[in-house]
Amino acid sequence: MESRRGRLHPAVARTREAVRAMLADLPRDTTVLVACSGGTDSLALAAATAFEAPKLGLQAGAVIVDHGLQSDSAQIAETAAEQCRTLGLDPVHVKAVEVGAEGGPEGAARTARYDALRDAADESAADVVLLAHTRDDQAETVLLGLARGSGARSLAGMAAVAGLLRRPFLELPRATTAAACVASGLRPWHDPHNDDPQYTRVRVRHEVLPILEEALGPGVLEALARTAGLLRADADALDMLAAELAESAVRRTDDEVHCDVGVLETAPDAIRTRVLRQAALEAGCRATDLTAGHIAAVDALVTGWRGQRWIDLPQGVRAVRRGGFIVLGIDVTG
Ligand SMILES: Nc1ncnc2c1ncn2[C@@H]1O[C@H](COP(=O)(O)OP(=O)(O)OP(=O)(O)O)[C@@H](O)[C@H]1O
Numbered sequence: 001m002e003s004r005r006g007r008l009h010p011a012v013a014r015t016r017e018a019v020r021a022m023l024a025d026l027p028r029d030t031t032v033l034v035a036c037s038g039g040t041d042s043l044a045l046a047a048a049t050a051f052e053a054p055k056l057g058l059q060a061g062a063v064i065v066d067h068g069l070q071s072d073s074a075q076i077a078e079t080a081a082e083q084c085r086t087l088g089l090d091p092v093h094v095k096a097v098e099v100g101a102e103g104g105p106e107g108a109a110r111t112a113r114y115d116a117l118r119d120a121a122d123e124s125a126a127d128v129v130l131l132a133h134t135r136d137d138q139a140e141t142v143l144l145g146l147a148r149g150s151g152a153r154s155l156a157g158m159a160a161v162a163g164l165l166r167r168p169f170l171e172l173p174r175a176t177t178a179a180a181c182v183a184s185g186l187r188p189w190h191d192p193h194n195d196d197p198q199y200t201r202v203r204v205r206h207e208v209l210p211i212l213e214e215a216l217g218p219g220v221l222e223a224l225a226r227t228a229g230l231l232r233a234d235a236d237a238l239d240m241l242a243a244e245l246a247e248s249a250v251r252r253t254d255d256e257v258h259c260d261v262g263v264l265e266t267a268p269d270a271i272r273t274r275v276l277r278q279a280a281l282e283a284g285c286r287a288t289d290l291t292a293g294h295i296a297a298v299d300a301l302v303t304g305w306r307g308q309r310w311i312d313l314p315q316g317v318r319a320v321r322r323g324g325f326i327v328l329g330i331d332v333t334g
Helices: 010-023 040-055 073-087 104-123 135-147 174-184 200-216 220-249 269-283 292-303
Strands: 031-035 059-066 092-096 128-130 250-252 256-260 310-312 317-322 325-330
Touching: 010 040, 010 128, 010 174, 031 040, 031 104, 040 059, 040 073, 040 174, 059 073, 059 104, 073 092, 092 104, 104 128, 135 174, 135 200, 135 220, 200 220, 220 250, 220 256, 220 269, 250 269, 256 269, 269 292, 269 317, 269 325, 292 310, 292 317, 292 325
Parallel strands: 031 059, 031 128, 059 092
Antiparallel strands: 250 256, 256 325, 310 317, 317 325
C-alpha cells in the first residue's frame, strides 16, 4: 500500500479520502456497514473504511450477501467475509437470501440484496450502509437509460446519499479501485457475470464505452456522470414543483386519491405526469411496476378525454375519470 519510498499509493489515498469525506458528518459511535461482494470495488471500499472509520470514532462492520445463484456462492461469501474480518471490520454479517422471480433475474437479485442489507443494518443498529458503485457504474446507468428512453429521474442515476445508503466511490473511476486493491495486496473475487456478454451492461462497459472514449477522448465517463448530476438537479426541482401543485390538485380519502383535472390540465407535462405518478403510488401501485406507459394512459384521461373513462394499473389500482376528477384506488368503479 506504501510505495518503496514510504509514500501512500495515490489510488489508496483517493479511496480513503472519498470514504473520509462521506463519513465526516456522522456522530462518533455511529455504526456503518460496508456492503461487500468481495469484488474489486467493494473490497477497496472495505479496506478504506476499515482504515478511516476508527479515526472518525465510528464502528465499521460489513455485510456480504450470498445470493445462492452459483454452486460455490457460500464459499465466495465466506472468503469475502474472512477478508473483511482480516481488515478489522466487525461485525461481519453473511446473509444468505432466496432470489425470487419477480422483476427478472437481475432485478430479483437486487431486491433480495437490498432487503438483506437493511436486515443486517437493523441487526447491528447501523445508520449507514456503504455501497461501492463507481463513476463507471454511474456512466453505464446513464447510457443504458438513454437507450431505453428514460426520463430525467432515471438518467439522474444513483444518488451519493439515499436514506440508509451511501456511495463514497461514485466519483471515482473503477481503475482507481482496481489500482487500490493491487497496491494494498488485496485479492478480489472476479465475478464471471462481469464478463458475460448476455448482460447488456457488460456489453456497454466492454464495447460501447471504449468506442465512445476512442472517438471523444478519455473524459467520456466523467461527462456522462456530469449529465447524471445535472439531471438529478433538474429532476429534484421538478419533483418539488409537482409536490407544490399536488397540494391544490390532489385530495385523499380513506381509500381513494382524487386529482382535480381543472388544476392539472394547465400544468406543464413534466409536472402533471409527476403528480399523476405520485397519485398512482399513493393509490397502491408499486414503483417498480408502474411504467411511463401507465402514466401516459392516466394522463390521457386528463388531457385527451375522448370517451375513455378508466384505465387499469398494476396492483389492482384503477384510474377513473369521474366528472372533473381522476379518481385512483383499488376497485374504483367507473
Ligand atoms: N453479494 C453482495 N454482498 C454485499 N454487497 C454487494 C453484493 N453485490 C453487490 N454488492 C454491493 O453493491 C455494489 C454494486 O453492486 P454491483 O454488482 O453493481 O457491483 P460491482 O461494480 O461488480 O462491485 P464489486 O466489484 O464490489 O462487486 C457493490 O459495489 C457492493 O457494495
